[in-house]
Amino acid sequence: MSYRKWTRSIAFTSLLTSLSFFTTAYADKDEDLAVDDVEGSLSVMVLGSGGPVATTAGRASASYLIFIDGKPKILMDAGGGAYKSLAMSGVDIKDLDIVLLSHLHLDHTGDLPSIIKTMYFHNRIYNITGEGTFPPGRTAPFRVFGPATNGAKFPPVLGADPTTTQYPSTSEHVDGHYALNTGIDRYLNIFTRAISGGIFNYNTTDVSPNWKSDSVEVEIVKEKGLVISAIGVNHGPVPALAFRIEYKGRSIVYSGDTSSVGNNMINISEDADLLIYDTALGTDMPPNDSFNIFYALHTKPSRIGEVAYAAGVKKLLLSHITPQTENRIPQVKDLIRAQGFTGEIKTAKDLKVINLHD
Template sequence: MERPAWIRQLSLAVGLAMLPGLRIAAAGENAAAQFVEGPLSVMVLGSGGPVATPKGRASAGYLIFTDGEPRILMDAGGGTYQRLAASGVNIKDLDLVLLSHLHIDHTSDLSAMIKTLYFHNRGAGTRREAPIRIYGPGGNGKTFPGSDVPQYPATTAYVDGHYSMPGGVQRYLHVFAGAIRGGSFDYSTRNIDPALGEPVRTVLEEDGLVVKAVGVVHGPVPALAYRVEYKGRRIVFSGDTSTETDNMIAVAKGADLLIYDTAIMDDVPEERVFFKLHTTPSRIGEVAAKTRPGRLVLSHITPVTDPRLDEVQRLIRAQGYKGKLNVAQDLDVYNLGQ
């Protein structure tokens, strides 16, 4: 299994074998930010799932860099705030948040990240005036049994519930950002239709950056996969999905880097509901074999898959995928185009 370039460089620099227990610590001590280079990069802030484990993986979260600058936060699960601190990255100019869906393990550190953004501006002697843009799935009409209450809000309703005036539970940010001389807090949102019948569509195009999205199956949850393109490089993020449709094949074709939900095995867990929520290794392999990404990165690792990662990779390879294959670790950096 090939390691990202920065891990190879770090191993040579410190003269240590890259033992599993050293990877996160080494990245933190040496500030993973220094290994970001080239036109398009992704830093793994969280490679884990919804379960706290002794290995300490943070829940899902990724930073995407263009020309070395952090531009997109893709999900912000628990622990990603701590990994950001260890990374050495300054997010004062972070432009866009992409939420794959609104489960806790993909959103719980969002407010901490936003507050940090204003502290980073204060520290740099700058003021953030531009709104923080937050994109995510719209609702899908599913309600709780016997009621008209939506099971999941649309992203706009979710974000407004946190930050709007006068009803947002964290509305204090509107005065806080100015009080610490970090700027003026403001945000904008966009609901992206998660309907499975919708094609892959462009949701943002500016300054050479293109963001595309498509609805994916995650049980009853409105969910999206994303594709980020910049200067001829392409990153695709599956979010959480059972990959029941071929939407992942459509969005992942031609990807240089494909980050995939790796939460279950072909044979476990016993509760069938999980097979409606996540993708088996064999199905990941099928998608990878058909789309042929330059590198496949397995993430959203859980206690089900963590002890069987060698088997996960064998099952993927058995489907015919011959490209590069990595298991994500927190604070890994992948540079595209180097």
């Protein structure tokens, strides 16, 4: 049963009188929920298909939820708006296990604190409404994987400390929020005990973002038939990773943000069932010089086609839709097709679900 339906079903019990603020907002609604579209062993739900520019298209920034045997286990990126999409999806994330961060740009990380906080509130609701004695709160750590620093420094003209790197490692980023003694959101270490009876617990793994020498992806998780791999990809000076998730004979690859220089995107995408690709660019050539940096950081449509064709990908999901691509999807698809790719091409939409075992 979906989280929202489940909360609705208990909304009228006197047990929850003191917690009615959790449930009354749902009581009159009966719309279709994205969570009810999840079927089979491996699925992806798009929480954010846009970013980083807020437009009336209404897309949240980059974020995807991966379901293993129907349960939301992995969050890939958490850009702004992902929290709202999560709320609308009806998904309960009390048991979310793994967070994969492709890189540390805000349109991929901005909503992570909000999602982590609601993860503990989802535990709270279950605890409060459990029959008999309350089940124990969450004590399992959530595991975060993301890029290590690549050592790139600021230009001297900025006057930064010469030892400061432009981007911290993922562990520095995560500790910067949550570490008990120094994190800016360190209150969560005591707050989560109070609200869920659980323990705030996380661990972080930094993965090499080296895209020049890492020609083969490295396994970062291998357990119970689930394999997650990562590879460094070029995103200009930004340490960045692409990820591959395999389960029960199906595979999802996520490019993160990348220019796709080199062969790493081809290597990690080999025979993938679904490739979620950075489609921030609407043309192969920048319309003028002011777009040059943007074009150096993201993948040109024809390069998406080259990678998908060379890797033998079965299905493409075009995502990270920007104002430049919003109205150019047909042209983008033509440029991809021109490289020989004949598989299915879908365009991402917030709350769209793709089941890999159709």
